[in-house]
Amino acid sequence: MITATNLTKRYRNSPAVDDVSFSAEPGRITGFLGPNGAGKSTTMRMLVGLAKPTSGSSSVLGVPFRSLDNPGRHVGVLLDAGAQHPGRTGRESLALSAQLMGMPAGRADDVLEIVGLTAKEGAGRLRGYSLGMRQRLGLANALLGDPAVLILDEPSNGLDPAGIRWMRGVLTSFAASGGTVLLSSHLLLEVEAVADDLVIIGRGRVLAKGSAAELLAAKGTSVRSLDDNALSRALTVAGFDVTRVADGLSTSASVDDVGRIALGAAIVVTDLHPASNAGLEELFFAMTAQHGRGDVPA
Structure with missing residues (x-):
């Protein structure tokens, strides 16, 4: 140790x-x-x-x-x-x-x-x-x-x-x-x-x-629906962060929360899963952006 x-x-x-x-x-x-x-x-x-x-x-x-x-x-x-x-x-x-x-x-x-x-x-x-x-x-x-x-x-x-x-x-x-x-x-x-x-x-x-x-581990949920605009509004009203991504929405809400809110708003969900894990390179540069010169780590 x-x-x-x-x-x-x-x-x-x-x-x-x-x-x-x-x-x-x-x-x-x-x-x-x-x-x-x-x-x-x-x-x-x-x-x-x-x-x-x-x-x-x-x-x-x-x-x-x-x-x-x-x-x-x-x-x-x-x-x-x-x-x-x-x-x-x-x-x-x-x-x-x-x-x-x-x-x-x-x-x-x-x-x-x-x-x-x-x-x-x-x-x-x-x-x-x-x-x-x-x-x-x-x-x-x-x-x-x-x-x-x-x-x-x-x-x-x-x-x-x-x-x-x-x-x-x-x-x-x-x-x-x-x-x-x-x-x-x-x-x-x-x-x-x-x-x-x-x-x-x-x-x-x-x-x-x-x-x-x-x-x-990435936090939150990735989701696609038949009406992403309406789902984004519903999630935002419920107090969750929502970001538009290429294949739908990324939100700070859990999978259960998204499913519950979509059901309440009568929105059909076509894809719903936890956000993919972040890679180490992504984590590294996010953490060190203000602490280096943009160099490759050594």
């Missing part, structure tokens, strides 16, 4: 992160989203002890990250896939980390296989790795200690479609086994496909948080 409580980070008088609180639960994938400069990376760095908060606190598995004994055995971290020695081979990099963690020497080969890097690729120098290969190696490092928690910043960056699909499977399997995943990504469709919970921030503050199902 990951918990952030009123985390704040100021640089001089400018808040990079401002009173951020959320939790990421075991057995679930939490998508951590926001525009460029929203404070995601700074928050993640505070969670893993790489930045000291100005105020507030955080814990991983119930204690501050720096209090964990041999933290790599408990928390897998991928914040920058390029932060590795270019002259080492992939396997050497993993073997050194395994030695520091007290893991068996063969663990390096195990995780190379898990992330889909061949023995030949593992023997290659990192300076020759593509971005996608570096991402796979970074995830291998995160998984090396067989952790209970993963904290990942843009793990799918540079992966081809097959690699993105593979990454989705790795994360969902990890969570299904009881692991906790905190995932930051600008690939909104991929986050929508895997996230159980969402935290959206802008200009350092939490804009929305909760289960993905709740946040993406």
Whole structure:
């Protein structure tokens, strides 16, 4: 489990992160989203002890990250896939980390296989790795200690479609086994496909948080009738919001309310159903419109 409580980070008088609180639960994938400069990376760095908060606190598995004994055995971290020695081979990099963690020497080969890097690729120098290969190696490092928690910043960056699909499977399997995943990504469709919970921030503050199902659930009803003008008037008189859409009406009234009002007004309804769920992209831009530069989130 990951918990952030009123985390704040100021640089001089400018808040990079401002009173951020959320939790990421075991057995679930939490998508951590926001525009460029929203404070995601700074928050993640505070969670893993790489930045000291100005105020507030955080814990991983119930204690501050720096209090964990041999933290790599408990928390897998991928914040920058390029932060590795270019002259080492992939396997050497993993073997050194395994030695520091007290893991068996063969663990390096195990995780190379898990992330889909061949023995030949593992023997290659990192300076020759593509971005996608570096991402796979970074995830291998995160998984090396067989952790209970993963904290990942843009793990799918540079992966081809097959690699993105593979990454989705790795994360969902990890969570299904009881692991906790905190995932930051600008690939909104991929986050929508895997996230159980969402935290959206802008200009350092939490804009929305909760289960993905709740946040993406559209409220109200879509309806078509033989006389949409009359139905719109009847719904408005009853105190509900009504909007004209291409295929009829969208209203804040429930399905039951619409049916009751249409019956009372003797209007024949030809289609009636709850409004379709909003997509994550729609939710993201609605939430962050005033908190970014219109950039793709990072």
